[in-house]
Amino acid sequence: MMEERFTDEEVLLSAGIDIGTSTTKIVISRLKPTNTAGTSHVPRIEIVDKSILYKSPIYRTPLRSKTIIDMEAVLDILQQEYGRAGIKPEEIKTGAVIITGETATKRNAQEMLHLLSEKAGQFVVATAGPDLEGILAAKGSGAYQYAQSTGKVVANIDIGGGTANIAVYRGKQFQGTCTLHIGGRLIEFESDKITHISAPVQEMIDRNKWTLAVGQTFSKAAIRRVAREMVSTLVSILQGRVEDKDRILLLGHPPDWQVDIEAIMFSGGVSECLYRLEEDGPGATPIPYQDMGATLAEEIKASESLKQWEWIPPQETVRATVLGAGIETTEISGSTIQVDDSRLPLKNIPVFHVDLAYNLQEGEVKIRQAVERAIQIYDSNLEGQNFALYLTQLPVLTYSQVQQLAQWIVKAYQLQPNQHEPMIVIVDGDFAKVVGQTMKMIHNKRDVVCIDQIRVEHGDYVDIGRKLRSDVVPVVVKTLAFQA
Incomplete structure (x- = not known):
C-alpha cells in the first residue's frame, strides 16, 4: 500500500526490482539527500533519510522455458505495480533492476535487464552478479546494520531458489563474499516425480553415487541427504575453508574474507521457511512450491554445526535483496563538481583506476597508459564505448599543477576513437570542479563530467544521474557480471 506522497523538499524516488530464480518483487523507496557538513565546510551531501513507500506482492518469476525469461509478463507486472503504487516511471530517479540466482543464466537475461532499465524509470540501472546480490541482501536483511551497531563480524546468507549469496561485514567494513549453488529450486518435483535437478547438484549426486x-x-529421504550435504558445505565456507567436496557447489571465487565470523543471519526465500515473516497482503497470490526449499530449511534449522555461531533474526527474508537494491545502491557526489547536465544520465560506464601515489612525477605517463589500457579492455573493437578514469591519491595541487593535470587528461582522452562522448573523470579529493573546469577551458568542444566524493573500485561500473537542485548528482556504483 502506498504511504503519503513526498513533499516539495528535494527527494529521490528509488525503485528496486528483483527478478529471482523463484520470485519477482518490486519496492518503491524515498531517499532524502542532506548536507552533513557544517556551514563553514565544503558541502557534503549524503542520503540520510530512507523510507519504503510501497512493497509489491511476491510473484512467481515468469519464464517461457527453462532457459528464457518471459519479458512481456515481467513488464506487465512492473506496469501493474507502478499503477498500484501511484507512481509514473519518469518519477523514478535511481535504484536498481537486478536479475539474481539462476535467472541470471537465462539466455535473454541481459536483454531483459536493459529493457527494464529503459521502461522502469529515468535512472533505474541494470545489474547482475552474485557478489553484488550478497551485499544488497546483507543491507536489506538488517545484517549490515547489526554489524554496524555491534561491531561484530556478521555473515548474511541469502538463500533463494538457485544460489546462496554470503556477504560478511565487521562493523561498517565490508570483508568479503562467496556464492554457492545452494537453493530451494535446485531440485524440483511434480506430484511424486522429480522433474529437475540442477547440474551442480547432479554432479554432487553422481560423485556420492x-x-x-x-x-x-x-x-524425501533422498532430498534430505542432498540438503544435508549442502549444509555441510555451507559450514565449511563460513569457517573460511574449501574442501574438495565443496568445490562442486562453489560459484565463482572461494570465500575471500580474512576474519572469523561471530554471528550469522539468513535471508532469502529459504529463510522465509525458517522465520515466516511474510504476511499475505492485498493482491498477494500464494505460490505453490514443489521443490527442496522446505527440506533445506529444515536441515539448516537442525544443524548442530551451524549453532557454533550466534543466530541473528533478520528484519526481512524474501525481500532482503530487493530492499537493498531500492535503498542502498545510491551515493551522492560532492557539490564541487563539473558536469554538462545535457549529457546525463550516463549508464554502465566502466571505471579504470589510476593511482598517482601523491605526486605528479609520473602522472602524464600513468594517465596516458591508463587510457590506452582502458581502450584495449572496454573498447577493443574501437566502437566508441566510453569509460571513466578514477584518479586517487592526488597531492595537494597548485594552480599550475591543476592546469598540468587537466592537460594530461585531455591529451590522453584524444586517443579515444569516439571524440563525441564526454570525458568522464572521478577524483577521490575535492578537486572535481577545478579540474573539470580547466579541462573544459583546454578543450571546449568536448563535454566534461568530473565528479568527486564517490568511492569506486577498478572494474566497477557507474551510472551518473541528472543534477539535483543542490548541484550534486546521484551515482550508482555496481558490478555488471553475468553468471556463466
Missing part, C-alpha cells in the same frame, strides 16, 4: 535422477519417484 546416490540414486537420484529426473523421472524417479520423489523420496
Whole structure:
C-alpha cells in the first residue's frame, strides 16, 4: 500500500526490482539527500533519510522455458505495480533492476535487464552478479546494520531458489563474499516425480553415487541427504575453508574474507521457511512450491554445526535483496563538481583506476597508459564505448599543477576513437570542479563530467544521474557480471 506522497523538499524516488530464480518483487523507496557538513565546510551531501513507500506482492518469476525469461509478463507486472503504487516511471530517479540466482543464466537475461532499465524509470540501472546480490541482501536483511551497531563480524546468507549469496561485514567494513549453488529450486518435483535437478547438484549426486535422477519417484529421504550435504558445505565456507567436496557447489571465487565470523543471519526465500515473516497482503497470490526449499530449511534449522555461531533474526527474508537494491545502491557526489547536465544520465560506464601515489612525477605517463589500457579492455573493437578514469591519491595541487593535470587528461582522452562522448573523470579529493573546469577551458568542444566524493573500485561500473537542485548528482556504483 502506498504511504503519503513526498513533499516539495528535494527527494529521490528509488525503485528496486528483483527478478529471482523463484520470485519477482518490486519496492518503491524515498531517499532524502542532506548536507552533513557544517556551514563553514565544503558541502557534503549524503542520503540520510530512507523510507519504503510501497512493497509489491511476491510473484512467481515468469519464464517461457527453462532457459528464457518471459519479458512481456515481467513488464506487465512492473506496469501493474507502478499503477498500484501511484507512481509514473519518469518519477523514478535511481535504484536498481537486478536479475539474481539462476535467472541470471537465462539466455535473454541481459536483454531483459536493459529493457527494464529503459521502461522502469529515468535512472533505474541494470545489474547482475552474485557478489553484488550478497551485499544488497546483507543491507536489506538488517545484517549490515547489526554489524554496524555491534561491531561484530556478521555473515548474511541469502538463500533463494538457485544460489546462496554470503556477504560478511565487521562493523561498517565490508570483508568479503562467496556464492554457492545452494537453493530451494535446485531440485524440483511434480506430484511424486522429480522433474529437475540442477547440474551442480547432479554432479554432487553422481560423485556420492546416490540414486537420484529426473523421472524417479520423489523420496524425501533422498532430498534430505542432498540438503544435508549442502549444509555441510555451507559450514565449511563460513569457517573460511574449501574442501574438495565443496568445490562442486562453489560459484565463482572461494570465500575471500580474512576474519572469523561471530554471528550469522539468513535471508532469502529459504529463510522465509525458517522465520515466516511474510504476511499475505492485498493482491498477494500464494505460490505453490514443489521443490527442496522446505527440506533445506529444515536441515539448516537442525544443524548442530551451524549453532557454533550466534543466530541473528533478520528484519526481512524474501525481500532482503530487493530492499537493498531500492535503498542502498545510491551515493551522492560532492557539490564541487563539473558536469554538462545535457549529457546525463550516463549508464554502465566502466571505471579504470589510476593511482598517482601523491605526486605528479609520473602522472602524464600513468594517465596516458591508463587510457590506452582502458581502450584495449572496454573498447577493443574501437566502437566508441566510453569509460571513466578514477584518479586517487592526488597531492595537494597548485594552480599550475591543476592546469598540468587537466592537460594530461585531455591529451590522453584524444586517443579515444569516439571524440563525441564526454570525458568522464572521478577524483577521490575535492578537486572535481577545478579540474573539470580547466579541462573544459583546454578543450571546449568536448563535454566534461568530473565528479568527486564517490568511492569506486577498478572494474566497477557507474551510472551518473541528472543534477539535483543542490548541484550534486546521484551515482550508482555496481558490478555488471553475468553468471556463466
